Every structure is written in C-alpha cells, then in structure tokens.
Amino acid sequence: MAPLLEVRNLKTYFYTQDGVVKAVDDVSYDVNRGETIALVGESGCGKTVSALSILRLVAEPAGKIVAGEIMFNGNDLLKLSNEEMRKMRGAKISIIFQEPLTSLNPVLTIGRQISEGLEFHKNMSVHQGMQEATRLLKMVGIPHPERRIYDYPHQFSGGMRQRAMIAIAIACQPQLIIADEPTTVVDVTIQAQLLELIRNITKELDTALILITHNLGIVARYAKRVFVMYAGNIVEYGSAMDVYHYPCHPYTAGLLGSVPRLDEPRKTRLQPIEGQPPDLISPPIGCSFQARCAYSISTCQKEKPQLSELTPNHYAACWVSQKGLRQWQKL
Amino acid sequence: MAISENAANVSVRPHHTLWGDAWVRLRRNKLAMAGGIFIILLSLAAIFAPLITPYSFSHQDLTAILQNPSAKHWLGTDGLGRDVFARLLYGARTSLAVGIFTQIIVLGIGLPIGAIAGYAGGTVDNVLMRFVDFMYGFPDILLIILIKAILGGGIYQLFFAIGLVAWVDIARLVRGQMMSVKSRDFVAAARAMGGMGPYITERHLLPNSLGPIIVSVTFNVPRAIFTEAALSFIGIGVRPPTPSWGSMISDGYAVIFSSWYQVFFPALAIALLMIAFTFLGDGLRDALDPKMRH
Amino acid sequence: MAEIVIEVNNLAKYFPVTQGLFHQKKIADVKAVDGVSFTIHKGETLGLVGESGCGKTTLGKCILQLIRPTSGEVIFESRDLCELSDKELVPVREKLQIIFQDPYDSLDPRFTAMDIIGEPLRIHKISKGKEYNDRVSELLNLVGLAPYMAERYPHEFSGGQRQRLGIARALALQPQFIMCDEPISALDVSIQAQIINLLDDLQQKFGVAYLFISHDLSVVRHLSDRVVVMYLGKVMEISNRDELYKNPLHPYTQALLSAVPIPDPAVEMKREVIVLQGEVPSPMNPPTGCVFHPRCYRAFADCSKIVPLLADAGGGHQVTCLLYKTSWP
Numbered sequence: 002m003a004p005l006l007e008v009r010n011l012k013t014y015f016y017t018q019d020g021v022v023k024a025v026d027d028v029s030y031d032v033n034r035g036e037t038i039a040l041v042g043e044s045g046c047g048k049t050v051s052a053l054s055i056l057r058l059v060a061e062p063a064g065k066i067v068a069g070e071i072m073f074n075g076n077d078l079l080k081l082s083n084e085e086m087r088k089m090r091g092a093k094i095s096i097i098f099q100e101p102l103t104s105l106n107p108v109l110t111i112g113r114q115i116s117e118g119l120e121f122h123k124n125m126s127v128h129q130g131m132q133e134a135t136r137l138l139k140m141v142g143i144p145h146p147e148r149r150i151y152d153y154p155h156q157f158s159g160g161m162r163q164r165a166m167i168a169i170a171i172a173c174q175p176q177l178i179i180a181d182e183p184t185t186v187v188d189v190t191i192q193a194q195l196l197e198l199i200r201n202i203t204k205e206l207d208t209a210l211i212l213i214t215h216n217l218g219i220v221a222r223y224a225k226r227v228f229v230m231y232a233g234n235i236v237e238y239g240s241a242m243d244v245y246h247y248p249c250h251p252y253t254a255g256l257l258g259s260v261p262r263l264d265e266p267r268k269t270r271l272q273p274i275e276g277q278p279p280d281l282i283s284p285p286i287g288c289s290f291q292a293r294c295a296y297s298i299s300t301c302q303k304e305k306p307q308l309s310e311l312t313p314n315h316y317a318a319c320w321v322s323q324k325g326l327r328q329w330q331k332l
Numbered sequence: 333m334a335i336s337e338n339a340a341n342v343s344v345r346p347h348h349t350l351w352g353d354a355w356v357r358l359r360r361n362k363l364a365m366a367g368g369i370f371i372i373l374l375s376l377a378a379i380f381a382p383l384i385t386p387y388s389f390s391h392q393d394l395t396a397i398l399q400n401p402s403a404k405h406w407l408g409t410d411g412l413g414r415d416v417f418a419r420l421l422y423g424a425r426t427s428l429a430v431g432i433f434t435q436i437i438v439l440g441i442g443l444p445i446g447a448i449a450g451y452a453g454g455t456v457d458n459v460l461m462r463f464v465d466f467m468y469g470f471p472d473i474l475l476i477i478l479i480k481a482i483l484g485g486g487i488y489q490l491f492f493a494i495g496l497v498a499w500v501d502i503a504r505l506v507r508g509q510m511m512s513v514k515s516r517d518f519v520a521a522a523r524a525m526g527g528m529g530p531y532i533t534e535r536h537l538l539p540n541s542l543g544p545i546i547v548s549v550t551f552n553v554p555r556a557i558f559t560e561a562a563l564s565f566i567g568i569g570v571r572p573p574t575p576s577w578g579s580m581i582s583d584g585y586a587v588i589f590s591s592w593y594q595v596f597f598p599a600l601a602i603a604l605l606m607i608a609f610t611f612l613g614d615g616l617r618d619a620l621d622p623k624m625r626h
Numbered sequence: 627m628a629e630i631v632i633e634v635n636n637l638a639k640y641f642p643v644t645q646g647l648f649h650q651k652k653i654a655d656v657k658a659v660d661g662v663s664f665t666i667h668k669g670e671t672l673g674l675v676g677e678s679g680c681g682k683t684t685l686g687k688c689i690l691q692l693i694r695p696t697s698g699e700v701i702f703e704s705r706d707l708c709e710l711s712d713k714e715l716v717p718v719r720e721k722l723q724i725i726f727q728d729p730y731d732s733l734d735p736r737f738t739a740m741d742i743i744g745e746p747l748r749i750h751k752i753s754k755g756k757e758y759n760d761r762v763s764e765l766l767n768l769v770g771l772a773p774y775m776a777e778r779y780p781h782e783f784s785g786g787q788r789q790r791l792g793i794a795r796a797l798a799l800q801p802q803f804i805m806c807d808e809p810i811s812a813l814d815v816s817i818q819a820q821i822i823n824l825l826d827d828l829q830q831k832f833g834v835a836y837l838f839i840s841h842d843l844s845v846v847r848h849l850s851d852r853v854v855v856m857y858l859g860k861v862m863e864i865s866n867r868d869e870l871y872k873n874p875l876h877p878y879t880q881a882l883l884s885a886v887p888i889p890d891p892a893v894e895m896k897r898e899v900i901v902l903q904g905e906v907p908s909p910m911n912p913p914t915g916c917v918f919h920p921r922c923y924r925a926f927a928d929c930s931k932i933v934p935l936l937a938d939a940g941g942g943h944q945v946t947c948l949l950y951k952t953s954w955p
Contacts, residue, residue, distance in 0.1 A: 271848065
C-alpha cells in the first residue's frame, strides 16, 4: 500500500546576506496511514524546515523550496495552488508547534481558535464551531470545557495550552499531524501526559504522526520508524528497534552513547561527540559528519555517502558501514 | 577536550564586530545613505560657505532688492538686497548647529535621569518619572519662550532652551532600556561577581542601550531644527543678523505672491534636511536592531 | 564526609502580590520557596531537581543573595550571608559563583571573550597586565577553547562554546562553590555530554562544590552525589544519588522518574508510565496539607489536612510524606 505522505528529494534553501544556507539538502522520507514516525536530530539539522516545507510554510523570500516532490495521497503538494494548499492545512494535514504561547493568538478565545478551522474547512457556523470546540477540549482532557472555550490563552497553563493546540490540530480530523518538538518547553511529567494523550488520540482517529524531536527517549517510546537527520540530510533510517540496537551511522551511535540512561548503571564518564555541527553555508566536501567522526577513512573526505540498505529496511549513509569495515555498537 | 574539536568550531563566516555588522547593514539602505550623504554635503557647504559664495549673509544691496534668481544672484535677493543663496548657506550653519548641539543638553540631562531611574527602580524611579511626566505635560513652545525671556536672546540660550524641553523623551527611553537590560542574565552574572551599581550601569547597562539612544538622538535633530525654524519664524529664535531659515521664511512671507522663491527655498531646505535625518534615523534603527540580524 | 561548605536553614522567599490604586495592599504571597533546608559539602555535587514553579531557580539565587530571602539562613564560612550587606558580600562573592542556563543571555554581547572571562578579575582588582593575560589564557585552555578566540565576540561562538566561556568566567576566582542553573538545558544533546564531562573534570581538578539545578533526571544522576527533589517550594525528598534512583520513596519522585523515557524501544515497550493527573497548582494558592496531595496517586484522607515534615527515613535518606511515619509532625 502506498504511503500516505512521501517526501522525495526535498531541497529547501535560505538566501541570507552571508550566503545560501542549505537547510534541507536532498531529504526523503515517508509516512504510512496511521503510523507514527520520528524525525530525530539536533538544532540546525533541518527537521523543522522539512516539516514546514510539507505545509509550504517556509518564510519567503528568504526561504525557498528549490527541488523535490511532496506526495500526499498521490498528489504533489508543491504543485498545488495557494488556494488548494490552504484547504489542506488544518484539514488534511495539521501541525502542532513547539511554543504554544507564540503559536496561539492572544486576542482570540481558545474556543474561537479551535472553531476557526471548522468554520473554514467544514463550513460550520460560529455556534456549531464552539460546540465542537467544547467536545474537542474534553477529548484532550481539559476540565470544564464548556467554560474554558471562552478563556484566552494566557489564562491557560503551559501544558493546557499545548492541549489546546492538539485540539486545534485534530479539529478537522486530519490524516496527518506534524508535531514539532511538542513537549520541549513543558516539564517532564506534563510531557508524559501530553505524549500519552497524543498517542491515544492518533490511535483513536487513525491519524499518521510525524514526531519531530531531539529527545531520543520520546522517539524510542512513541515512534515505530526513525529518521535521523544531520546537517540537512537523512543519515540513517529504519525501524526504531533496528536503529537503536544496531546503529549503522557513527552519529546515531554517538548520540545514543552520549546520553545517560536511567535504566543502566551509572557511567563514570560520558562519551560525547566531539566538535560542532558544520556550517550549512559552506558544508564540507564529502561526508558532513567526518570532521567529528573518529572512524573516518579517506573516502569520507572526498565523496559524500548516499543512503544504502545495510540490513533489510535499515538504511544508512556511511562509507565505513557500507564497506563493512565496522559495526557500531551503542556504547 | 582537545583543541581539535574546535577546529570544526567558530564559523567560517567572516569575523565582524557588532558595529561592523551594523555599518554593513546601514550601507545597504540606500535611503539612509542618501540622507547621510546629503547631511555631510550640506555641512561641508555650510562650513565652506565663504568659498562657495562671494556674498555675506548680511550684506545689503539696496539697489538690488527682491530680484529674481539670476546669474548674479543664484537664488535671487530678499527685501533688503541680501543674496538668498548666501543666506541659505549660512543659515544651514544655524540649523545644523541648533540641531546637533541641543542634543548635548538633551543627553546631558536626560541620560543621567533616565539611567538613575532605570537602575534604582522603586521610589527613586517613581519620583523621577513623575517629574518627567510633569515636564512632559508642559507646552514646549511656551516653556521655551519663558526660558528665553529669562535668559536672553543669543544662540547659546536657544540651544539651552530647546534642549531643556527635549530631554524628556530620552530620559524615558534610557530608563526603559536600563530596565530591560537590567533583567538580563549577564547583569546578574556581574552582580554575582561582586559588581555594584555604578560599575554595572557604566560597563553593562549603558553600552547595551546605545542603539535606541543613538536612533532617538538622530530623530531628535530634525525636531530641534524645526523648532528653531518655527521660533525664528515667529521672531523669538535667533536674532538678526544671524541667518536662519525660519526668519528667511517669515521675511519672505510678506512678498510670497511676487517673490515666491523667498519662502520656497528655505522651506525646501528645512524639509530636505529633516527628511535626510529621518531616513538616516530609520536606517540606523534597522541596522542597530539585533533581532534583524540574519 | 567532607566538611560542610554551605548550610541552608529554613530558607523562604515570598513574593507579595499587591492590589490597589494608590496604596498597594498585599493580598497574597507567592511562596516561591517555603522552608528549605539542606547542606552542601566540599567538592560534592548536590543535584536539585523539580519542575517549573518548584522554586529551584529562586532558591539558587537566594543562596547567592542575588535575590534576598524573606527568612532563613545561608551559612557560609561561619557567617549568615542573609545578614551581610551588598558591600560586605563583595569579598565573599569571589568564592561563590554561578553558571547560567541561557548561553545567549548570560554573556554581554559587547564584551570580547577575554573581557568576559577576565571580568571577575577586574572587579576584584586581582592581577593586571601580563598576569591578567596569562590567567585568562589559562582559563580559556581549561575549558577547551583555543587562545585566538579571546578576541572574539559572543555572537561568533556556538551555544556550547558560550557555555564554556561562562564556565571559565565562573572559575576565574577559584571559587569554592558554583551554582549551576540548568547549564545544559539549552544545548544540543551531543554538546551536553561535552559540557557535563567538562564540569566533572573541573570538579575533580579543583574540588569545587556544585549545586546542580536541572529538570533532567538522567543528567542529575550522572553528575550528583546527593539529590534534592523539590515541589511547589518545598523539599520532597533528599537522598544519596544511588539510593534515590534505586529506591525513590516519595510518590512525586517515583512519578518523576517514571516520566523519563528511556532511549531504548525494547525497554519502553514493556514499561508502564505513571501519569500524574492535573497541573502544578499555583504557588499563590498552594493546596492544604501536603502540597502534592491533589495529584498524588497514593494520597489518603490525612494528606489534605496534615503538613508532613522532612524526616529521616534511614541512611541519609530524608522524605516529606505521610506514608512514612517519621514524617508525621
């Protein structure tokens, strides 16, 4: 069965006064119906930009999608008109942002913000929209929803604002939700609440979910397949089990090795990845990770590795792996 | 922890300081550059006026009054036979001097008051700001007239009078800047190191507030210029024979229908100079705004 | 056990909430920190965990007297810091330093790296000229930065490098104690490990004590010798590191630990998460009795009526919970 969403060879660049920032440089991934995948990486790797590209929310004129296709239900989103794209956003594909305080309109009530999408996409009246908003707030676990729809964002706590964002995102029963670092700004106990909620709702509505995060623990718990991004490229992908237990890229292995784990005995010293991420304006020739890689060989500096299948359904872009020279264990 | 990890470190982007970066951004703003160049050219013309025009601003040739612009008098002559172009050039000196030197008074009063109020907070801030509010409520022109009546009529008194009413905005701005910079972590760090009030104000608060202050001063200049022109127009600005665009307009007002150029050129000069400073101020504000970097 | 460096006794910080047109009348207090006591020993790291609103940052700032506490004592070198004036604190401040969370806000953008690191030296008029330059170079080297970076400005450094500058600055005066206020939360995962190792190494080298404030329990476990858990301005549990993570007594600690996802899908598939109901209550209106009881999955009738005390549960493990008889007042 064809995937619900297929991002193919996406390239999104930003034109700045210092040069061209190749934020997303030939990235491909896919999501199946009802599936949860994760896009993992650190700041600057391009995960958020690729998600914004799907919804064509990249800030112009500085940002531009220069190449690629984004197939959703068989249609290329990049070829749609602005009008058609607007009908997609919020209705078929919605997004939950990281910071609910700035993503919510401070001068509209929560109820109106939820019903906005319903009025636009489902032609509901304001009254009907508000009723539906009440039902949605209840679904996301906000007590006394019939009263809270008249509240403003500042009257909600951080965790509740994020729930409201979730309510807005599911209002029109989208087929795909993109959650961009949805729990980075909330505390760990609220994070647990929110993620469990998102999991239950996506299961109930059979919605696909792209979970964008840098938190390896969240990915392990909630995603079935994982795409690891570094410096604008996907460097490894596969099922969560495969990627976590048998990482085939030194970056993935390095990340897994540098994070202290509660379920393992305490290490005396962490094993960090040395160095800094590369500059996206003038990326190095060859593999973008090799400056920080302890295992690089001469090929790594000359030619950029492409993704290739190393074990069934497990891909990595690494010369050392592909030549069978080494297997990384997570430390 | 070796240095090798930092080989992949500091960006390969060109090294530039904050001021350098601001200058680059300012240069790109064509209007701001045009404004700046105009101001520089006008200042040079004003300084080197004797080299540009053979006429003095006060020489009266009563045989050649109210003449139209000609080869001999480029912009014509006024009711007393004085060359309009010469008066325009020397008048530029007055306008620029007033515009710029009043800012010294403005900063001299407004900066300390704003800084003390902003840093001290509490009752001190309350008292100072109520004083500022009080001054703010005073009608400017009346206060200037009052001060000039007390102090007398020279140009220095004029600087003082205009400066004395214009400092309130700067005081409020500086106070606001102080309060916002005060809450930043690096100030807390300085306190944690043992830095006390005056040290922190001087080394941390003021340098980080400079941007908006510079912009505000740049916008204040055209206001001061206009104030001087307005005062001279109604006769209480600079005294003749000191040339002033404002008094040129008031002189030319009586013959506006026959010799329109008497009013037109000084008015145009005022307008252009004010616009130039405004464009420059806009450009500076954008260039110095840290949020607009990249 | 090594000697005590800092002793905190019943520290409290209340922020008054006022209302009124002309005369501000106090209507309530925000009890940011409400009676906290613990000790920090020489060369040890005390981890302070809790979620937003628990008061950990306010507590840290109160210890350093950056915010003046409402009541309580902070004993350092046999003197109560709360009693000292700002001026009297200046020589003391050489020995108590701070590292901030935000690497972008904690450095003055107009200072060069050299200025930043050397500021403590300049304020305390220690060393000039060559001695000053040497010390700054030495500090740069200690935190792993190259000497040519001394002339650069903060905006030219990455987040991790700025944090290194902050650490170098904190070390300049050879302090006995550094308060680390979430020093790695704003950094990328791969950089966090670098900074953690750096902090660890520096502690081994200089014997400096840390108060490590964080909401990241895995990191706290790695760095701390003992851990304090706070909730809504009060201490819920104090224990040795290993004890706390192996045998958490307080229901809040248990929920906190359970909420941390483990980066291993096989483990996560089998693990049950304790999901707490509700939100953190407002510190202006804390619950009666035990502040945690409305969200506690093990609460019983007395929990809403009786305020438990921090009491000894054996082996240096202290807990504030009515489930443990020693906590009854």
